[in-house]
Amino acid sequence: MKRDKLITLIGFCLGLLILRMFMTHKVGFFFLTWNLFLAWLPYFFVKLFDQTNITWKKISLILCSILFLPNAPYIVTDLFHLKKELAAPIWLDTILILSFALAGLVFFILTIQELLVLIKRFRNTQRIHLFSKIALMLLSAYGVYLGRFLQFNSWDIISDPFHLAHDMARSVLHHDHFKETWGMTLTFAAFLFLIYELYEILIHQNKNTNEIS
Numbered sequence: 001m002k003r004d005k006l007i008t009l010i011g012f013c014l015g016l017l018i019l020r021m022f023m024t025h026k027v028g029f030f031f032l033t034w035n036l037f038l039a040w041l042p043y044f045f046v047k048l049f050d051q052t053n054i055t056w057k058k059i060s061l062i063l064c065s066i067l068f069l070p071n072a073p074y075i076v077t078d079l080f081h082l083k084k085e086l087a088a089p090i091w092l093d094t095i096l097i098l099s100f101a102l103a104g105l106v107f108f109i110l111t112i113q114e115l116l117v118l119i120k121r122f123r124n125t126q127r128i129h130l131f132s133k134i135a136l137m138l139l140s141a142y143g144v145y146l147g148r149f150l151q152f153n154s155w156d157i158i159s160d161p162f163h164l165a166h167d168m169a170r171s172v173l174h175h176d177h178f179k180e181t182w183g184m185t186l187t188f189a190a191f192l193f194l195i196y197e198l199y200e201i202l203i204h205q206n207k208n209t210n211e212i213s
């Protein structure tokens with residue numbers, strides 16, 4: 001059932017994109033399909049993980065999932081592309097981007113859920129669970145900052161690691177940059193944390209309802 005609803009959401013996103021293309025005779029915003037693919041990758045990696053017989057190869061899947069995780073909530077920042085002078089009506093572009101952003105957040109929530117289950121297997125304490133959740137939110141939010149404002153990609157950690165490390169250090173330490181860096185990172189992390197907490201509350205209420213019925 002969860003898979004069917006997710007497929008329906010993705011189909012709705014793609015349908016809106018095709019509708020926009022027919023209305024404007026332009027292929028603008030098709031970059032959202034690539035962004036959604038990147039949003040799906042961390043979930044794909046974590047679902048490949050088999051909890052039996054832990055190996056370095058399987059651990060690398062978890063690291064890849066965490067590395068690509070910021071791509072999932074990144075789509076929220078594509079709202080920056082909203083402009084009145086675009087070819088399509090602004091209401092259509094708003095719903096279009098929000099739909100893709102919602103799909104990205106769903107993949108983010110599902111990935112976080114899987115990662116926390118794996119962490120719980122190794123250290124099942126409430127304190128570790130909360131720390132892991134906050135750490136994942138902060139890393140994801142900072143990754144979004146790196147992508148949106150510093151124009152880095154997830155694979156730059158391999159293709160251009162020295163440039164990435166230099167700009168990361170400057171962003172968090174240099175007095176001309178750290179206010180924006182920390183301000184955006186902490187605010188976006190809080191946003192992601194609240195989104196995930198809301199999801200957990202709804203899931204908990206749904207379980208209670210099912211048990212009562």
